[in-house]
Amino acid sequence: MRQARLLIDGAWVDGASTSELRDKYDGSVVAEVHEADREQVERALAAVAEAQATVDFPHYRRYEVLTRAAALLQQRGDVVAAIVDDTGFTVADAEREVGRAVQTLTISGEEAKRIHGEMVPLHGAPGADGRLAFTVRHPVGVVAAITPFNSPLNTVAHKVAPALAAGNGVVLKPAAYTPLSAGILVEVLLEAGLPPELLAVLNGSGSTVGEWLLQSPVPAFYAFTGSTEVGRHIRAAVGLRKTQLELGSLASTIVCADADLDRAATACVGAAFRKAGQVCTSIQRLYVERGALDDFAGRLAAELGGRVVGDPRQQGGFVGPVISARDADRIESWIQQAQQKGADVVAGGTRDGQVIAPTVLANVDPADDVFSQEVFGPVVNLVPFDDFDTTLDDVNDTPYGLAAGIFTRDIGRALQAAETLRMGSVHINETSSSRVDLMPYGGVKESGAGVEGPRYAIEEMTEQRLVTMGRP
Template structure:
């Protein structure tokens, strides 16, 4: 194919190809990357052919066995990548504003967090340790010594989503590289350019080219080819539960880390500090156009304060203008596609027809959906029972805390939840009873620090991100024993 770039973007685009052993390959059927607000063509990229996938994995497997970098070398590369990321902030920002639809505040948050993630990965590269093992309980073996070491798995495959095309990518490939693995990255076909610029930056920072491959694709084909490669030892995936199930089936006995679907809830008790709670909830519900797996979707509010919270949420939502993400005053940009925005609009129409009331927002202009606050919604409506993945927040009143906890738990998912209360007994009761991978006290469901363990339960997946935890996912523990001569 002939790889093309729109003239407006030519000077600022990363290499437009699949990356194998340091070479950018142009072979493959082309697909378009478009501006998510204007629908303007940014570039055409090649999907990775089957032979490119096979070659990439073969190169990576050979490099992984060669131990090309010491732990200190890995840390140096990751720190240098963080420095280059700061130097190239505007290039990354331009790409994410256009190919993802991020506003400037979304972009700055993504880049700031990515720098932190790289620093954390660099630290973990040099302090990955095992533990000692005891033989004292076995008669006649008390003189033996034992310890474990962590060793890399080999080739790690990272399959990443559109809604965090920089930091989520780094949460997968950063720990993998820090642990001594080689990595093949398959980014979202909707946001491949940010991933390409990141890969180019890693190479510029000194990463040996044979340790990193980038393979593009817009549908399941490239992912299926990667699942069929026996030399891949580990799969890390963020996306839908449906695709996660397919990856788990295809991986077989190989290890996986899966971050899947979510319906995130936050609870506001009668004694909550609303000056603190409401701004955090509004940001957590509407940033990145609500396209975050932990975005507040269900907001359970004590009935005694539901009117006040509703009015405050409406005020907060209307103070977040939506529209062109290049406009610095805009807080809520477009969704990833017009079809995604149309789906949300259809769900809102269905909810209205069923008796729900839109207190603010609800409008759609092509791919932009206004921040929306719903009341009077009921179980059975898709805005309540399915993952909206858009800027829609539904307020649900409760009388007893048990009612809110049971409601939040009543989904197949369990990624993150939040509760606002000044009562320590209520807080601990919620922490024990909410079946989620993370329960935030006096923070909303979408409240993540990059150093913390992050992962779900139930159909939200298994395994953890967070560099100190992810690096253990992508390494294996090996026991070494020593049996000295009996001194007696």
């Protein structure tokens, strides 16, 4: 049986306890997971802190390690299967996850060569002639990376690779659901030549390992993706230390009547249902201008027709299981609640085990959980609109502000959306779930603070220092 072990002080070791990792589709045991106790967490933190302060890992060497790791990851024959075992994602979703992680590692390596400060024009101040000033950037120290199940390879890469590129040490706590993918990423980094003492892997739950990381004075930076509730707890626990928090979302996309409806329908189906809808920016509210509603609904149905749902390993699989039976219960109950209150099921609405069929709902009461709470499942609400200004207000009317999309040929509407929507990202003629790994990615309001994207994360994971020089 495969083992998901701990990496502490440069060596793979057994945990203080073990648990079973089960397949999300059929429930079979796929691995034994070693979990850390408090002593192991403290030992790992101390070792990484010592290494970060003493191990020579210059900028160009960081570039070499990260770009070699990208090449090694692309060559790994077992990584797609590991992601499917971890998550229940389809093979196609797992392959995309690998491709994106390769890009994230590559970009992080390139950015390691570009870390720079700037000249400060002291000559612009009275009496400062003859003095020079410039800024430099230094690593913050130890980064604690706490990662989610829904991007078990690429989000791990987005936290670990920029931290290493910036010269930090990293203590990684992968999601308890998905330790195999993170383990493979760490293996390729070590094979690529990363000094092993600079990285630790601590499997375990958020209530144990996660809490011990928050209680420790060692980490200087916390990089977390997960719920807003946990994000608040992290902020309260770590005080003045720096954080990068990518939290909850309730994402919307607008389709105007003048849009390319074929293109929009194809994009919206992918954005609503990839990874079984378990993406922070998955479309949950799909606003369609009333004049195009029937046509667009038909195109959605055509896009969904014949899609393969169920076993994630089957050829052409489109949607597999959600991450747990508890989540399947919740999603199913929200769909049923909406139906009982008069919602129409345009597509899907059924369940088989942990598999929720791709579901399109219409005429949903805005107070229903499936509309007002983050579903994190393969469900999209179809909402007609007549007034564009009101629709923008509706999109803004959530506690969250991660991303939104709009499809239109009207440049005025596009710019109005970009100016009005209070989101970390507004995508014109793309869905809310559009993302390129080199771009800044983060939210506002209760969607968090700080940004991913290697260049931008490196800035956050370093400290700026001002140096001034006068003539002797």
